[in-house]
Amino acid sequence: MFCITNMKGAMIATTWWLFTGLVFATASPDLQQRLQDLDTFIQNLMTCESRPVVGLTVSAVKGGQTIFAKGYGQRDLQTGQAVDNRTLFGVGSISKSFTSALLAAILGEREDVSWDTALTDILGPSFRFRDRFRTEEATLRDLLTHKTGLENLGFVIRMVENIDRSELARRMRYYRQVFPFRTQWYYNNPMYTLAGHAAEKLAGKPYETLLRERILQPLGMDDTVYLADALEAGDFTNFAQSYLTYNLTGPSEAYSREEFRVTKLHLPAGGVASNALDMARYMKFHLSGGRDTAGRLVVPEDTIRQTHTADFTMPASFAIDKLEPDWPVEAGMTQGYGMGWWTGTYRGYRLVQHSGSVEGFSNLLSLFPGVSGGVFTSTNGPSSPEVNKDVHQVIHSQVGDILIGKGHWLNATTACTYPEPWWTRPEPNSTVLPEISDNFPRDKRDYEGVYGNHAGGNMTITLNTTDNKLYFSLGLIGRGVVLPTESANQILLRCQGPLAYFPYIISDVGEIDGKVFSFSMQSYPPEPPVLFERGLKLTDPDLSAPEWDDCTGVSGSSKGAAGNKSLAIFFILPVLVFLVV
Numbered sequence: 001m002f003c004i005t006n007m008k009g010a011m012i013a014t015t016w017w018l019f020t021g022l023v024f025a026t027a028s029p030d031l032q033q034r035l036q037d038l039d040t041f042i043q044n045l046m047t048c049e050s051r052p053v054v055g056l057t058v059s060a061v062k063g064g065q066t067i068f069a070k071g072y073g074q075r076d077l078q079t080g081q082a083v084d085n086r087t088l089f090g091v092g093s094i095s096k097s098f099t100s101a102l103l104a105a106i107l108g109e110r111e112d113v114s115w116d117t118a119l120t121d122i123l124g125p126s127f128r129f130r131d132r133f134r135t136e137e138a139t140l141r142d143l144l145t146h147k148t149g150l151e152n153l154g155f156v157i158r159m160v161e162n163i164d165r166s167e168l169a170r171r172m173r174y175y176r177q178v179f180p181f182r183t184q185w186y187y188n189n190p191m192y193t194l195a196g197h198a199a200e201k202l203a204g205k206p207y208e209t210l211l212r213e214r215i216l217q218p219l220g221m222d223d224t225v226y227l228a229d230a231l232e233a234g235d236f237t238n239f240a241q242s243y244l245t246y247n248l249t250g251p252s253e254a255y256s257r258e259e260f261r262v263t264k265l266h267l268p269a270g271g272v273a274s275n276a277l278d279m280a281r282y283m284k285f286h287l288s289g290g291r292d293t294a295g296r297l298v299v300p301e302d303t304i305r306q307t308h309t310a311d312f313t314m315p316a317s318f319a320i321d322k323l324e325p326d327w328p329v330e331a332g333m334t335q336g337y338g339m340g341w342w343t344g345t346y347r348g349y350r351l352v353q354h355s356g357s358v359e360g361f362s363n364l365l366s367l368f369p370g371v372s373g374g375v376f377t378s379t380n381g382p383s384s385p386e387v388n389k390d391v392h393q394v395i396h397s398q399v400g401d402i403l404i405g406k407g408h409w410l411n412a413t414t415a416c417t418y419p420e421p422w423w424t425r426p427e428p429n430s431t432v433l434p435e436i437s438d439n440f441p442r443d444k445r446d447y448e449g450v451y452g453n454h455a456g457g458n459m460t461i462t463l464n465t466t467d468n469k470l471y472f473s474l475g476l477i478g479r480g481v482v483l484p485t486e487s488a489n490q491i492l493l494r495c496q497g498p499l500a501y502f503p504y505i506i507s508d509v510g511e512i513d514g515k516v517f518s519f520s521m522q523s524y525p526p527e528p529p530v531l532f533e534r535g536l537k538l539t540d541p542d543l544s545a546p547e548w549d550d551c552t553g554v555s556g557s558s559k560g561a562a563g564n565k566s567l568a569i570f571f572i573l574p575v576l577v578f579l580v581v
Helices: 007-020 029-045 092-107 119-123 132-137 140-144 154-159 165-174 189-203 207-216 257-265 276-287 301-307 385-404 412-417 558-562
Strands: 055-062 065-076 272-274 333-337 342-346 349-358 361-368 373-379 449-453 457-464 469-474 478-484 490-495 504-512 515-521 530-534
Touching: 029 055, 029 065, 029 385, 029 412, 055 276, 055 385, 065 276, 092 140, 092 189, 092 207, 092 272, 092 276, 092 301, 092 349, 092 361, 119 140, 119 189, 140 189, 154 257, 154 515, 154 530, 165 189, 189 207, 272 276, 276 361, 276 373, 342 385, 349 385, 361 385, 373 385, 449 515
Parallel strands: none
Antiparallel strands: 055 065, 055 373, 333 342, 342 349, 349 361, 361 373, 449 457, 449 530, 457 469, 469 478, 478 490, 490 504, 504 515, 515 530
């Protein structure tokens, strides 16, 4: 409790307790005032016309204490229910730091395995990538620091098949190279799922059980759940509904929770859901060197600290090339990546940080180890990477100033215009969709069939005789209608159902002897197209590849690949499974 020395202090303490729902162990009058000003600042931020945030939750810690935890806005637009500090939000790629923390706990108990143990020593001699060198040399560190250089499988990961992590590990032999091994930092979600499977192999239990036993329960994170469980156990109490928008002035539309199905497999990469209070406990765990709130060691300090240490320098597209910042202060310069954490600086202080986005939820977690402080924010939409990113950065800068004891460089006006007036975000590139045709260039029945990709699974195309339309299905939630275009060798896949906002995928049609043989769909650049071939069985060996691939080819048979051109995917708004930046 507060040590109250006068009536004025008692009034301040009581008022603060009422609107945060928290009692602080210690807080100076200056800190109390700055936190009250922060509350006013955030309330004003929620009214900015350029920041159409539905709901927001915030927590901050310093010196082992939770100094702020509050919700703003609405968790459900239909019911009007408000966000509070126990409302659950999907934390997206912040889940990656949970995976590295879990592995740190497991490694801390063993002398026979380390971050640099070869994956084949953990997953067994049958595990392999496409090439011998990557197979023999790849380690846990390579997975967690995004150094494998392998593809993400782009849009296919949004529709993932109903497979387990053991099957994903088997399919890794078909993942293709985007960059040579350990030469380029390249963000990769499936590699974190593979790291979660390595934890399962090391500890002999499912990832879900391990994370709860080794991290969540010891830290008292009793409210924290897994997104996929929302489908199995029905609606959670106090669970935020997430939203998307097609333009900043348009209405917010609710995401379908059917999308949570893909996070069952990829829980280690982006499937955790938590709230402000539990995330405050999580921040204190990292800042205290792996201890719980009672000071008991959960993870050895040297092991957890290694996850915060930069292992790879950011490529030019992420790193800042000049020492003089665009902003009035040196604000959040990213320098490298550790194991589930970005590393950088803020106003001369070390910054350890990660963002996350999943199915309409957007998040940011920042640690300031030098002052034993941290801040977590999460929004439930509307999904718009630029707007949500700005909201997080504005609040984290404001809280960061409080934690390090410096004056604010953002005010109520610049918070609404950020990043202007200092920097203007470039206009997004726009691409014109190909013209939709009235008719297919061939009989619709010629397109029917099952098309396989060794890494990505099966895509099925069927003709509905009732409405005479072609439909496709891919994975757990990928489905929609097939449309013809003015090009004879190109079709459009228009998504429906849970992915209706992810509307058009352009696919080149490959032929052999005049018959439809394959569909080639472009992933996010610089990844190669994903080729689906008629009749390919996922259990069949890839006969087009030698025993060890030189990593320069594309998956599938050479004759199928030769009949395909490049293509592109177009979106109404930019979408990734788990936000990278």
